[in-house]
Amino acid sequence: MDHENRSLAELSEPNTSAGAWGLRYPGLVMGNGGKNEVKEFTGMWALQPDADLVALTDTLSREIPVWGGPGKTFSEATTMLGLIRTARWFVARTQDFGGYTLFFISQFDGTLEKYFDDFVLNGKENLTKIWGQCVGCPTGPDATARDIVEYIARGQIKTLACYDVAPSLSIGQIYKAADWYEKTLKFQRAVAKGDGNLDDAVDAFFHELAQPYEPVLSGAMIDTDVAHQWQYEDVAERLSK
Template sequence: MNREDSLAKQPEFGTSASAWGLRYPGLVMGTGGKNEVKEFTGMWGLKPDADLVAFTETLSREVPVWGGPGKTFSEATTMLGLIRTARWFVARVQDFDGYALFFISQFDGSLDKYFDDFVLNGKENLLKIWGHCVGCPTGPDVTARDVVEYIARGQIKTLACYDVAPSLSIGQIYKAADWYEKTLKFQRAVANGGNLDEQVDAFFDELAQPYKPVLSAAMIDTDVGRHWQYEDLAERTGK
């Protein structure tokens, strides 16, 4: 089957996020629990003069709009309670006759919510990433929604993905970690002796307190623009 036949046979999917121009609803992972994990993968051609050093510095230094003052990229993203993992990488592809930017993300919630949160990042921050790509709308009249619609149009299908616990939401994972630490603290207190009734009361009081989000992290390679790793892949993989 040639490429044109394959594309012609793609099924039509109904998706609540169709307003964003998405062609597919993406893969949905779940095991019958209260939560499902969605994924999005996209590819956009890089401009010949794309500044990947500035690109990576944006992720390592600039603060997303929704985070407020004093928040790092990881801290602000944690506040969303939505994104489970995200990554950007660059590869050489024939479709764009050069290099392309790839973005892969897995998240809780709906595609609508996911792309709505992209809009919250603001036009300027979005352009610091996707503004390095061919066809990304720019100019004073361009809105954040225009840029996000461009991002959505770059969607490609994912062959397979994996999530360790799709039936558990990020909030449930945080709560489990919080209760585990509080239980350990209670066990140590009991082992050290004292008034058991008071210790039990204190333990239940602590359990009733809101959990704190587990610290997230972002690993960013600011040298990626100077250390290309694609040119020798053919010989390294046996072509």
């Protein structure tokens, strides 16, 4: 680990400005010279001994996210943000906190600071249902969504490696490419049939290309039985075999 003879203290020195959210690191930045870059955030927080993981998963699977409006699921509302590429929550035991720890990993377009600005849109109630299960999270009547997001930011840890299939393409560009592909297929099939006037078909095709694209609905898989199936408790035992 210390092959360059650097101390842990040196390795933990901030390499970016603290910014509005007190972040220690900018996170890994993925890009290959295109118009877009992908950022990542990873954090960890000690879970309370009586943490309610059922309430946590219910928040993600059933609660109405406030930024999406009435009737929106977690996936639908997250799609509307046009920002988050992937996100993951999981729980593990760590020696750092002497018990169970909540981990959160996310990849997104835009800056890390803007990402946390948007995080406030989750609202105090929804943020509390997740991070309120953690030790030290502000949950009193005077606590605000910003207070909770500042707490989340303080849990940031460094990521050793990260991968994104197309970091130079923004989510909007990916949606547009999928939209044009479907419209081009439709045009090709119409031409192949030979029905109607070709000039009219070409005009209709270009008209369709100019229309706004429909976002591709994101997906969310949530293990609502996680509180009863601790799949990682025997990992050390399995690795020692």
